[in-house]
Amino acid sequence: MAIARNIVDIAVAVAEKEGAIRITRVNVVAGELRAIVPEQLIFGFGLMAESTIASGAYLALEITPVICKCRKCGNEFTIQDYRYICTNCGSQDFDTLSGIELRVKDIEVE
């Protein structure tokens, strides 16, 4: 619910700055690691958006996979089934490139 409220706040602040009167769509990118439940977030967003210029806006969620880069062999791979191990060399030492993000990408306004 707090996440839904933040999304509405961010979208409304940006839209008002641009002089928009209505937000029709909000595009959100959420990493798989965030374990967002789309139905819940969309429901929460609908509630929080009521009586704001985002009321009735469509919330589009893009879930991004967890992608890591191995520090030993440089292999880039997608984490599947939460198995944190390099698919090439079996190392457990790597950087997470994506999958943890949670951001408002863009909005569509009138």
Place this chain on the structure above:
Amino acid sequence: MKINVMTDILEANDRIATANAETFKKNGNLALNLISSPGAGKTSLLEKTGDALKGKLRLGVIAGDIETMRDSERLQKHKIPAVQLTTGSACHLDANMVASALPHVDLKKTDILVIENVGNLVCPAEFKVGEDFKVVMLSVTEGDEKPLKYPLVFRESSLLLINKIDLLKYTNFNLKEAKANARRVHPELNIIDISCVTGEGIDEWVAWLNSQYQKKFGAKPRA
């Protein structure tokens, strides 16, 4: 018309968390964000910890609860300074709630500040409160597959405490499996088995606190 935004949804929270972290550093506090399911034993752990740290490091607690002041009342019986934050309907503490509690904590007289989050493994993992480390607690009366069900909190935590280890023989909890699951999502995770009833593992936990405190402040604990 499309407007590019690219704003982190938790940015406002993270900004306050950074300010909290600076406050903790300035006041000489090692801050921990303690997360578990309801009933895993967070408050019992703090009671034990306060007793074990006596004369070494000074413990302070900010306890989050949806309602009631029970947790802070329990801690005060053990002479642990505790501030209760009732969150109303919120299922987690956020940086702003913690900031609002700080004026009520004597930070200058605190070495280890434990922020006891609301019992929940989902939302508390998302919201930084300014902690140095997250500590996740799991008890053997829960399922050993929890790390796979709630990977973010196990991924984000530095230490896993497996509590109620004295009850292991009465449950079908598979300790080996639980640890393997936790390390599957976080290979470098430290794990300590503890019992707040028998006191098993409490020394190791206190030693961990001590070493993290010294790593942060590089000095012997203040008297």
